[in-house]
Amino acid sequence: MPDLRLGVLGGGQLALMLAQAASSLGVSVRTFDESSEAPAARITDHRVGRFDDHEAVARFAEGCDAVTCEFENVPASTLEAAARHAPVRPNPTAFAIAQDRALERGLFASLGIPTPTWVAVASPEDLDRAIEAVGFPMILKTRRMGYDGKGQCVVRSPEETRTQGAALLDSAPGGLIADRMATLHSEVSVIAARSADGQVAKYPLCQNVHRHGILWRTHAPAPIGEDAPEIVENARAAALRVLHAIDYVGVMAIEFFVEGENGAPLCLLANEMAPRVHNTGHWTIEGASTSQFENHVRAVLGLPLGSTAMTTPEAIASMYNIVGRVPDRGSLLEVPGARVHLYGKPPRRARKLGHVTLVGTDARELSRREKIVEELCAWEV
């Protein structure tokens, strides 16, 4: 059995965790990043280079059985340069769509997947159109390059729209989208995988809470499933439609808003997709039979997918991000059952430095442990 080699464009924590999963399968990993200090560098054959250095990218891809990405904003020309030497999965179409919020929304619409009311904004005139068609409160987002709450602004009046919108438009050559902000009941995400031969597998729904635009906590299976199982089914079915529609190979995440009033969930609105493993899926390392990282490695290398069931049938999981500062390591390691992940990144405000997962079957005991973790890992931006 020949050894397999996976190439990963990007060397951040997602590449690190892909490499950890690959290592267990005896798969070697080569990473490519502009920084020699990238988190994944310690445990991979790490190559340093610029993404627009197509010769370096070609040398990186040569000898890999497949190449994948740990972030969506990989330039199309970089993917092409890699694809001349190794299969790139998922395919460039997935990246093109995921890199542009308007294209994402177009895809969802074409598959009958509801989204927030929105319009594209390419000019100040379009801002007026948004005021008419979308209404308030409104959130303006750059079509390209935004993440973790960056490249967005919330506006509550025509005046704010015209002034803040014009400023954001100036900063964003690709234009903006304007979303009607839903009355949020909750936020959920689906992590799903599709193999090279079309086999699909979906994880239990994740329920997510963000703070300052950054993921704070994920619960899985999503508690909303107890009151509104149809929300779970609709979200997971939507993800499968997307996977098939773009012939996707690998793990993908789709984030949804659940719009609701007076505490009752009303409907599911697809917000965005990520053509990669996702922060809301980190809990799968200890909480599921096969982690999202392992399933992504399996899928892109043409291997069969693994079970996405919870580790044991009654298991529930919580994950908390460690952001901006790392708590006292001793205290963190002493939280009973805490599964601690530290990415080896220098601390910086609003930077994701690690995460902690709790897995158990007793909701009350889990909740007790959550309080300890929440206090230890408290962060502001």
Place this chain on the structure above:
Amino acid sequence: MPDLRLGVLGGGQLALMLAQAASSLGVSVRTFDESSEAPAARITDHRVGRFDDHEAVARFAEGCDAVTCEFENVPASTLEAAARHAPVRPNPTAFAIAQDRALERGLFASLGIPTPTWVAVASPEDLDRAIEAVGFPMILKTRRMGYDGKGQCVVRSPEETRTQGAALLDSAPGGLIADRMATLHSEVSVIAARSADGQVAKYPLCQNVHRHGILWRTHAPAPIGEDAPEIVENARAAALRVLHAIDYVGVMAIEFFVEGENGAPLCLLANEMAPRVHNTGHWTIEGASTSQFENHVRAVLGLPLGSTAMTTPEAIASMYNIVGRVPDRGSLLEVPGARVHLYGKPPRRARKLGHVTLVGTDARELSRREKIVEELCAWEV
């Protein structure tokens, strides 16, 4: 928080799995091995050198926060060379004892831990003594350097003892021990950890089946615990006595025979100890809250131990070794819930190439999956 660096003498699969666990904690790992192709080399700062090259060992140890070993037969002089530059854990005493079966037996005896009836054999005259004092069937084992069934022979008569014993004695400068072979009910092992400040944690008892002297399967928690809970308690208590007696820091394994007749367990006999993580503990990666690998990393680096409870309270685990040949990877990956580990070693008869772990709560379902794995992974030597 400064980054921690762990040095591991040896680069085999135990070092590989230590490095995988360390990676999740943001700890970097440096390994030292005679081979550049050692399994751990892909994911560590791997140094190639001979263990008797004390300058190379010193350079390896310099800059490590602690140094540990992934195999017990590290020469004392190598440990000393490393210890001049970094704390070596566990301490050299643990290695000295674990490297010599007679010293192991002496330690067990000093702590009131029952062992098989045995005598030391340094000369052909001692073989006569063994025939008198130990009886048949008898197993002769080299005091030093044996593993996976090597350096042993079973004898059933005085004549076999004198002839095969003499041959084995010739091959073993350190001498032999002669054990009365127990009527085996089962074999169990305790994996236990002790931190630098004396905190201890023990895993659920493991029940093990060997084939041709090589571990075939481990079940945890040990099924014997349902009929004979005192066996479980005695084994775990014995392990704690050993940990404290030699001021051990890290994870240790002690293997026991359970002597029994007519299907009823009679008593626990301590066979040997390993001053390292152990094959019978691989199931802890998915089956326990904190793996043996992570607890060893935590302990030797002076960090608090993590919970050794099963991942969820009702979970049960099985692990099968992959020996000599790797089954069709696709088929292996398709076994529902199979947690596959491949070490990246070239196949060779009787060589450990990987393992598969199953975790679940339904004994019957687990058994069904076990049959598939057993068939896929069948091996002969």
